[in-house]
Amino acid sequence: MRKLPLTVAVLALATAACGGNSAIGPTQSSSGGAAAAKPLSGVKIEVAAKWTGDEQGNFEKVLKAFQDKTGATVTYASTGEDTGAYLGPRIQGGNPPDVAILPQPGLVQQYADQNALKPLAPEVQAQIDQNYTPYWKELGSAGGQVYGVLVKAAHKSLIWYRQTAFADAGAQPAETWDDLIGKTAQTLSDSGTAPFALCAASGWTLTDLFENVYLSSAGPENYDKLAKHEIPWTDPSVATALQKMGQIFGKQEFMLGGSSGALQTDFPTCVTQAYAQKKAAMVIEADFVAASLGQTGAQVGQEAKIMPFPKAGDTAPVVLGGDVAVVMKDSKGAQALVEYLASKEGGEVWAKQPGYLSPNRNVSPDNYPDDLTKQLAQTIISAGESVRYDMSDLAPSAFGGTDGKGEWKDLQDFLRNPSDVKGAQEKLEADAAKAFTK
Amino acid sequence: MTERLDGPQAPGGDIPAAGATSGPIETRSAPAPAARVDSSTPHRLGPSPRMAALFLLPAVLLLAAWVVYPIIYSIFRSLYDSVGDRFVGLGNYGSIFTDSATLTTIRNNVIWVVVAPLIVTVLGLIFAVLTERIRWATAFKLILFMPMAVSLLAAGVIFRLVYEQDPDKGVANAVITVVHDTFSSSAGYPGARPRENDQAPAAVQNGAVVTKQQVQDGQPVLIPLVGLPPDVVKDAAPAKAAPAGGVSGTVWLDVVRGGGGTLNQIDPQERGLAGITVEAVSGGVVKGTTETTADGSFHFTGLPAGSYVVRLPQSNFQAPFNGITWLGPGLITPAIIGAYIWVWAGFAMVLIAAGLSAIPRDALEAARIDGATEWQVFRRITVPLLSPVLLVVFVTMVINVLKVFDLVFIIAPGSVQPQANVIALEMWRVSFGGGGNQGMGSALAIFLLVLVLPFMIFNIRRFRRDER
Numbered sequence: 062m063r064k065l066p067l068t069v070a071v072l073a074l075a076t077a078a079c080g081g082n083s084a085i086g087p088t089q090s091s092s093g094g095a096a097a098a099k100p101l102s103g104v105k106i107e108v109a110a111k112w113t114g115d116e117q118g119n120f121e122k123v124l125k126a127f128q129d130k131t132g133a134t135v136t137y138a139s140t141g142e143d144t145g146a147y148l149g150p151r152i153q154g155g156n157p158p159d160v161a162i163l164p165q166p167g168l169v170q171q172y173a174d175q176n177a178l179k180p181l182a183p184e185v186q187a188q189i190d191q192n193y194t195p196y197w198k199e200l201g202s203a204g205g206q207v208y209g210v211l212v213k214a215a216h217k218s219l220i221w222y223r224q225t226a227f228a229d230a231g232a233q234p235a236e237t238w239d240d241l242i243g244k245t246a247q248t249l250s251d252s253g254t255a256p257f258a259l260c261a262a263s264g265w266t267l268t269d270l271f272e273n274v275y276l277s278s279a280g281p282e283n284y285d286k287l288a289k290h291e292i293p294w295t296d297p298s299v300a301t302a303l304q305k306m307g308q309i310f311g312k313q314e315f316m317l318g319g320s321s322g323a324l325q326t327d328f329p330t331c332v333t334q335a336y337a338q339k340k341a342a343m344v345i346e347a348d349f350v351a352a353s354l355g356q357t358g359a360q361v362g363q364e365a366k367i368m369p370f371p372k373a374g375d376t377a378p379v380v381l382g383g384d385v386a387v388v389m390k391d392s393k394g395a396q397a398l399v400e401y402l403a404s405k406e407g408g409e410v411w412a413k414q415p416g417y418l419s420p421n422r423n424v425s426p427d428n429y430p431d432d433l434t435k436q437l438a439q440t441i442i443s444a445g446e447s448v449r450y451d452m453s454d455l456a457p458s459a460f461g462g463t464d465g466k467g468e469w470k471d472l473q474d475f476l477r478n479p480s481d482v483k484g485a486q487e488k489l490e491a492d493a494a495k496a497f498t499k
Numbered sequence: 500m501t502e503r504l505d506g507p508q509a510p511g512g513d514i515p516a517a518g519a520t521s522g523p524i525e526t527r528s529a530p531a532p533a534a535r536v537d538s539s540t541p542h543r544l545g546p547s548p549r550m551a552a553l554f555l556l557p558a559v560l561l562l563a564a565w566v567v568y569p570i571i572y573s574i575f576r577s578l579y580d581s582v583g584d585r586f587v588g589l590g591n592y593g594s595i596f597t598d599s600a601t602l603t604t605i606r607n608n609v610i611w612v613v614v615a616p617l618i619v620t621v622l623g624l625i626f627a628v629l630t631e632r633i634r635w636a637t638a639f640k641l642i643l644f645m646p647m648a649v650s651l652l653a654a655g656v657i658f659r660l661v662y663e664q665d666p667d668k669g670v671a672n673a674v675i676t677v678v679h680d681t682f683s684s685s686a687g688y689p690g691a692r693p694r695e696n697d698q699a700p701a702a703v704q705n706g707a708v709v710t711k712q713q714v715q716d717g718q719p720v721l722i723p724l725v726g727l728p729p730d731v732v733k734d735a736a737p738a739k740a741a742p743a744g745g746v747s748g749t750v751w752l753d754v755v756r757g758g759g760g761t762l763n764q765i766d767p768q769e770r771g772l773a774g775i776t777v778e779a780v781s782g783g784v785v786k787g788t789t790e791t792t793a794d795g796s797f798h799f800t801g802l803p804a805g806s807y808v809v810r811l812p813q814s815n816f817q818a819p820f821n822g823i824t825w826l827g828p829g830l831i832t833p834a835i836i837g838a839y840i841w842v843w844a845g846f847a848m849v850l851i852a853a854g855l856s857a858i859p860r861d862a863l864e865a866a867r868i869d870g871a872t873e874w875q876v877f878r879r880i881t882v883p884l885l886s887p888v889l890l891v892v893f894v895t896m897v898i899n900v901l902k903v904f905d906l907v908f909i910i911a912p913g914s915v916q917p918q919a920n921v922i923a924l925e926m927w928r929v930s931f932g933g934g935g936n937q938g939m940g941s942a943l944a945i946f947l948l949v950l951v952l953p954f955m956i957f958n959i960r961r962f963r964r965d966e967r
């Protein structure tokens with residue numbers, strides 16, 4: 062009797078290791094039959110992405126629309142937070158999903174190097190040419206081949222503000238960085254409200270801030286070069302951006318709790334500080350702040366308003382994060398599904414769901430269910446060629462994506478000691494050099 | 500019995516089920532040295548070698564798959580670079596001792612190993628000895644042991660909150676600020692400051708607010724302050740200009756709700772700041788001191804004619820004591836060790852209490868009859884008799900502390916993770932948590948194994964000796 066629980070445990074462990082795609086069983090059996098006229102009837106496609114809960118539900122509606130159109134059967138597998146950890150073993154085991162949606166473009170390069178990706182078919186590339194600027198095509202490419210397409214975007218060039226705090230202080234949303242610091246923030250600070258609630262314990266919020274300031278002050282060309290580490294972090298353009306950030310970091314009264322408080326606050330606590338505790342007026346973060354507003358009682362568009370990230374130079378910055386769809390198996394349906402997701406038609410089905418923003422320039426903003434998303438979509442479309450992808454997500458994760466290391470740590474250290482721009486640049490360059498040569 | 504356990508252990512020693520059932524008379528299984536007389540007989544009472552192997556097989560397979568193979572593979576992997584196809588020899592081990600971030604983790608581990616096991620053992624001993632003498636010992640022990648039932652992850656979440664800076668949230672700072680405030684309370688207007696521009700009539704000097712111009716007799720000065728929410732003083736009297744005559748003036752909050760108002764002028768909605776200490780300074784010497792009235796105006800009486808600057812000393816703006824920054828770079832490791840002690844002290848106490856109950860009472864009685872004080876009994880009798888148990892607890896704690904991971908991971912905010920980092924956490928972070936360098940991660944794992952090994956061997960030897 063003692064052996065039995067062990068065997069059960071081993072089995073359970075084995076199944077857990079392959080885990081996540083519980084959807085496969087039932088749907089496979091329920092397929093077949095229906096609509097023979099459709100081009101892909103009887104084809105089974107497995108798609109893996111990190112979404113769960115509502116996001117998964119919304120995506121499944123898009124899959125449903127695809128199934129109704131083509132007759133294919135699509136099953137969804139959730140990868141959990143760490144997509145790399147989920148896909149790695151499946152690639153090694155020779156059993157990848159047909160289509161995977163990767164949370165970072167960096168993974169496209171990595172999997173292409175491992176020959177785990179299939180180049181996108183000409184029809185898919187035609188959709189990309191039609192709906193995306195060349196920058197996005199390059200982003201989904203590796204070694205001259207196009208492998209991926211950005212299908213879902215997160216808008217990172219925003220400042221959220223609390224309407225009451227602005228009204229009480231008589232502050233106005235700013236159009237330029239200088240106004241943001243000199244007028245908006247100063248007015249708020251004078252009226253006794255901390256202008257910014259920074260979530261500096263979450264290093265990525267600082268990289269997002271840097272990326273916006275840098276894209277705006279140094280322009281898209283330099284941004285691309287720095288993202289690929291073609292110019293060093295000791296470049297004067299980086300110094301300019303850091304100095305501008307130092308205008309916030311250097312004033313203790315501009316940050317809720319001063320720099321020490323900011324460095325102990327992680328995301329989304331700063332959202333709570335601004336909107337629930339009403340201690341600060343602004344939060345510099347992406348559109349997904351809306352998801353954290355639920356518990357604070359602040360309504361998007363009324364108490365919680367947004368301003369586009371102010372220009373710190375010549376470019377109005379639009380930095381996006383987002384998810385890239387890639388084909389991992391040469392199956393009939395896989396290319397068709399990616400083509401659908403990259404198309405205007407697929408994008409518009411998805412756009413009608415809440416919490417989705419399309420990077421596709423031909424998806425009309427009218428499709429979005431709320432004004433906020435419409436406004437965001439409009440900034441993407443009007444920024445046109447100068448929209449850029451989140452730089453830290455393009456860098457090797459040892460530099461741009463690890464807690465307590467690389468860019469996260471160096472920007473936190475800079476927040477602690479904002480007068481030492483040069484020292485911060487040298488540390489950034491040293492860490493970047495180490496990560497990029499690996 | 501003793502003879503059987505003394506000899507070199509046959510592989511059968513690993514599986515209690517195979518040996519224990521056959522009772523004490525049975526002989527050793529065949530693979531043992533054939534020198535013994537009894538083992539030369541053809542009919543043995545124990546299982547056949549084949550049977551023994553069959554019973555051993557599952558354990559051997561599991562151990563090989565889950566312990567031996569991973570260790571060998573980690574050693575092998577640690578000699579390669581991050582991708583795993585370039586041989587780097589001992590390069591990864593070299594960078595453990597050259598990279599400053601990794602050296603910090605080693606330093607932190609040393610602090611942990613020196614401090615945590617000692618405190619846990621000593622606290623456990625104290626609790627065990629004390630609980631022996633109280634009536635509700637079981638209840639007390641139960642409460643102290645309770646943290647063991649909480650997972651380390653949950654304990655981490657709890658202590659993250661305990662150490663929160665904001666005294667409204669963090670228990671630690673709430674206690675400290677309450678104690679602090681009963682002895683010295685902060686008054687005044689923390690955060691209030693003059694505007695930072697050239698038109699402002701006053702500026703900050705060494706924390707005090709000082710007028711830029713010399714104040715003349717008969718010309719009231721205006722000292723507008725900002726940086727306070729108007730709500731703080733909404734019940735105060737409206738600010739009023741001081742009557743002319745002598746050195747006088749007004750200190751008020753120059754902020755109008757909703758913006759507007761004339762800068763540096765008293766607007767009707769603006770409130771005076773009452774109770775601010777005002778000093779008249781001439782040539783660096785304080786010549787007179789007064790306080791603002793309810794409407795923010797002040798007036799120096801009996802001041803000799805002359806020119807003065809008016810100074811609002813720093814004490815008016817002293818920020819309230821906000822507790823200790825537990826989660827800052829300086830205190831983070833002691834703070835986490837505190838959480839660790841909370842979890843493990845109960846465990847140590849239970850083990851030591853068990854040892855304590857096994858101490859022969861007559862030794863204690865004899866010492867007491869001989870006139871030893873309680874302290875002497877504790878020092879000279881209890882502790883020496885307990886020392887084997889204390890050592891086991893201590894060594895177990897050392898092993899436990901070397902692999903500490905979850906508490907550090909959860910309690911330290913992202914910005915102080917580099918300062919709080921320990922080897923086990925660095926190992927995970929380098930290989931999986933974004934670093935993507937499994938060569939280096941394996942090297943760290945092996946390094947950690949080498950550190951733990953001596954203590955493991957020590958413990959195993961002790962257990963062996965105790966079994967005898």
